[in-house]
Amino acid sequence: MAAADGGGPGGASVGTEEDGGGVGHRTVYLFDRREKESELGDRPLQVGERSDYAGFRACVCQTLGISPEEKFVITTTSRKEITCDNFDETVKDGVTLYLLQSVNQLLLTATKERIDFLPHYDTLVKSGMYEYYASEGQNPLPFALAELIDNSLSATSRNIGVRRIQIKLLFDETQGKPAVAVIDNGRGMTSKQLNNWAVYRLSKFTRQGDFESDHSGYVRPVPVPRSLNSDISYFGVGGKQAVFFVGQSARMISKPADSQDVHELVLSKEDFEKKEKNKEAIYSGYIRNRKPSDSVHITNDDERFLHHLIIEEKEKDSFTAVVITGVQPEHIQYLKNYFHLWTRQLAHIYHYYIHGPKGNEIRTSKEVEPFNNIDIEISMFEKGKVPKIVNLREIQDDMQTLYVNTAADSFEFKAHVEGDGVVEGIIRYHPFLYDRETYPDDPCFPSKLKDEDDEDDCFILEKAARGKRPIFECFWNGRLIPYTSVEDFDWCTPPKKRGLAPIECYNRISGALFTNDKFQVSTNKLTFMDLELKLKDKNTLFTRILNGQEQRMKIDREFALWLKDCHEKYDKQIKFTLFKGVITRPDLPSKKQGPWATYAAIEWDGKIYKAGQLVKTIKTLPLFYGSIVRFFLYGDHDGEVYATGGEVQIAMEPQALYDEVRTVPIAKLDRTVAEKAVKKYVEDEMARLPDRLSVTWPEGDELLPNEVRPAGTPIGALRIEILNKKGEAMQKLPGTSHGGSKKLLVELKVILHSSSGNKEIISHISQHGGKWPYWFKKMENIQKLGNYTLKLQVVLNESNADTYAGRPLPSKAIKFSVKEGKPEKFSFGLLDLPFRVGVPFNIPLEFQDEFGHTSQLVTDIQPVLEASGLSLHYEEITKGPNCVIRGVTAKGPVNSCQGKNYNLKVTLPGLKEDSQILKIRLLPGHPRRLKVKPDSEILVIENGTAFPFQVEVLDESDNITAQPKLIVHCKFSGAPNLPVYVVDCSSSGTSILTGSAIQVQNIKKDQTLKARIEIPSCKDVAPVEKTIKLLPSSHVARLQIFSVEGQKAIQIKHQDEVNWIAGDIMHNLIFQMYDEGEREINITSALAEKIKVNWTPEINKEHLLQGLLPDVQVPTSVKDMRYCQVSFQDDHVSLESAFTVRPLPDEPKHLKCEMKGGKTVQMGQELQGEVVIIITDQYGNQIQAFSPSSLSSLSIAGVGLDSSNLKTTFQENTQSISVRGIKFIPGPPGNKDLCFTWREFSDFIRVQLISGPPAKLLLIDWPELKESIPVINGRDLQNPIIVQLCDQWDNPAPVQHVKISLTKASNLKGRAYSSG
Ligand SMILES: Nc1ncnc2c1ncn2[C@@H]1O[C@H](COP(=O)(O)OP(=O)(O)OP(=O)(O)O)[C@@H](O)[C@H]1O
């Protein structure tokens, strides 16, 4: 409990003797527990106000006789050592302390610690805060107020007259701060009683003893119906809890009847806090005793309203006023905003006190009963507002009033609980009436959502009337205990088996239980402690009370019968008949899908509703009309059954307008409307449906059905009206009551039917223009050929649907077709190319109407063809399909074989677009003529040249023309072996006709030939003939060289040999050139250019022009022949003339000897070879100068020459002299010169004379042979032995590979080196 905490043995105790210590003086209790043998008890020590730790310690030492040097500690009982620092905060008045050797020392002997536990003042101030708890979303504030009403009820219980209890909500700021005052005219309180009021938990049962009793003992009130004994003061907490829950301060003002004085006591939180702060006794104060209406003590402006209250005391004999101030702001808000709610709750709590044991039976007339004397009046005062004042008795919608007044019958009973607890009970039956349960719902705390106006979710499944609420509310001493209810008793719960009454009847009961104070409630009077437990005890006996008498019968059966009776008597349910089976309804949420029993009829409130019957709904949005399809009843029913609800399926009417089936609770059927009225409504609605279209053509251009019309013919405008059955024009669907009027539109579509499908080519939607009807403008753009439909369709606005409720909306279709119009323009068809001069061609024409549709020429027409530079003709033009301008011929120049572009303008007079340009390329026509250039009849050609003819193949307009295989020939005649000229003109139609040169042999004079030019492949082109005069050629034809000697020029013929002295120069060589006609040609410099000689690269041009050739240097050696060539080369000819120059030897000049064979000769031998002698000119050319006679004049001389064997011979064939037999007389070897001389010419030769053959061996440098040469044994000879091989004349003989052997005596060892 909250009240238990907070209280420590802290400050001075109120009203106790310990207070005597005085402020600041502390008494502490010290246990000496240093040794086991310490004194058992504690020692009180006085601690002065300004004491410090040192002083305290000294005092301890002194008191216990401890020497100051001894070691000890002083601790708290929590073993916290007392030090200088914590002395003041720890050593408080009344604390118990230990004297120990050390902080952790064992407690050798037990100690007794003094404590205080006066409750904290929060016990009072916060009691309410903790006690009142919100439950089930209810604000507990009304229950706090109820505590004060309880007290007033108690106080007024013995009033003779009216018992007046006023709750005043003083919220008028002009009168002070907000306050709540509860004032009664009860017995009031003496000052002692007022003092008792303040004591928490001092109840009437504990009041004797310490306190002066106002009772001579508590007397239990006598039992009265519903225990309305007004004995509701019980625990001694209610008033305090209530005031401190509501506010922060309570002023109790009271005057008992037999007292002169008014007693006034104020308890306030602020006051408590102040006392605590000042360390004053909290639970003490004073009561002001004063004379009535004396408000002089009210000085605080916040409470100025008290003056009024106190003034009123004058008129009162006795009273009590509880004035709460410091009201919590949230309470003020609640009290203001929920005035209606909490006053209802109070009316509910005290319902039976206000209205008596039977409760508020509105229907019965009110007599003045003893119970009608309690006036509980609630008034609320706010600034500038009319005070709100309500007497709880006037409230007619508190729950109990609702229960009492919706009940059709009641069932009273009594429960005898073990001990002497008695509980009275009442059960009331709230019947089902036609379409609803009458079981009241709490308007302030609805148990279910109201679905009255909720059209869509009108589904109610086994709607239990009571819902989840328990049956019984519980009253204690006649006053509601709000948070306790009793669910049920087993005799009034729905039976497991089928009972006498249908199950839903068990949900139509409410009840109340009334107990006396034998049953305990919580101190806040919010809950019973154990009521249900006791009631449900197996020993509890329930009996029915009928007419005030307890019935002996078993209550179960009594109740079941009563319930059945109630059901039969009071319930007005629906009878479901014509059972049609059980289905599931998949359109519903899964939990609700089935089973559903279906019926074709119901009986309800005395009327029968059948399938097919026309009905109207109520409380649906919108209201609708329709025919009943069937009825649904949730559950697995089988056959006829009564039920409270169910649903009806209605096909909305007119069906044509809605085509919709709706299901609504049966309760939403309008039971007041006659079927006839519904029927008339439906018929009226039907007649108002759109039925047909009226189409008119205000501007002409009407479209007739199946009309065939030329393209572009306009249609309309169209004026449309939608007519209903009555022929009235309309623009929206009827039935504004059915979900808003739906606007109607007219849609116009023109559809073209083609092989590829239908194509919408025009689509318009027209709205009704209010004053204007539906209107579609003239349409002029229907030009495509084909079949069409013009469709008019009524559609709905927004959705554009063309049906409504399954019925097509009015429409109209007009079929028509569009054909082409008359030709207005034309184009050219496929032309056959190419166009040639003079070759007829056709121009196909294609005609179109003005939209480009193919059209045909039907009327006569004279085309005009024009093209600048051409002359054009045609044969005819054909009409109808495949129109052609036939046989068109064009003549005129075309420039070249590639042709020429012409713009051929075709005009067809009478058409809108009457002319078209045909761009043509006109090619030359067929070959007609051959044109040869030069065009003179006789042509002169020099022999050896080729003649080029320019040929052109021409068409009839003299255009050069070409065609494949256009080969032009030229044949010459008049001489053998003449060439044929051929040229191909296929590509260009013109060419140079030429070929090899015309060459006629040996013509010295003019000759006549014939040339015939023709195209063999074109027989109709006439050949062209020409006469050709062939002239001899004037080109260089011959070259002749001459050698001029004096006046005479000697012709040197080609390949001639010319003898000339060797080393000489040939001067005066000339040349001459002649043409084919042997005419000498004058040498021009151009001709001279073309002359070349092979003997010199440089030719003197001047000399050439004079016909002079360069000089020829004759070779010096007769063996060198010189080949001289003169050549001329031009385009026509290549000529040469050549001769050979043979050098002839000059005069004799030298004699020449030549050795043939070796030039060495051995001593005594003849020269092996011969010496040949010849005579030469100055260049060494041999000359034939010798004859046999010449031998004699030849002389041969030389030193040592042995001429004995000399032999000279003349050699005829070589023109030389041979000399043999040359020999020398023996002598020293060496060179020998020989001189040969003939006439004045001579020459030398040199011969080498060598030693003769070896003949002897000589020792050289060797001493006399007789003398011996000393040699040391084993050594070489001191000098080598040199030997020489010599001829017979002691000339050393140079012979190679000579082997010399040295023989020795047999006793001599020797070795010899030999050398050559
Ligand atoms: N309006 C009053 N007139 C006369 N006496 C009153 C009035 N209000 C309270 N008292 C006296 O003060 C006492 C204390 O009231 P309080 O409401 O605090 O406790 P209770 O009524 O005794 O018990 P309970 O806890 O059930 O309310 C009452 O028993 C009653 O004697």
Ligand SMILES: [Mg+2]
């Ligand atoms: Mg009370």
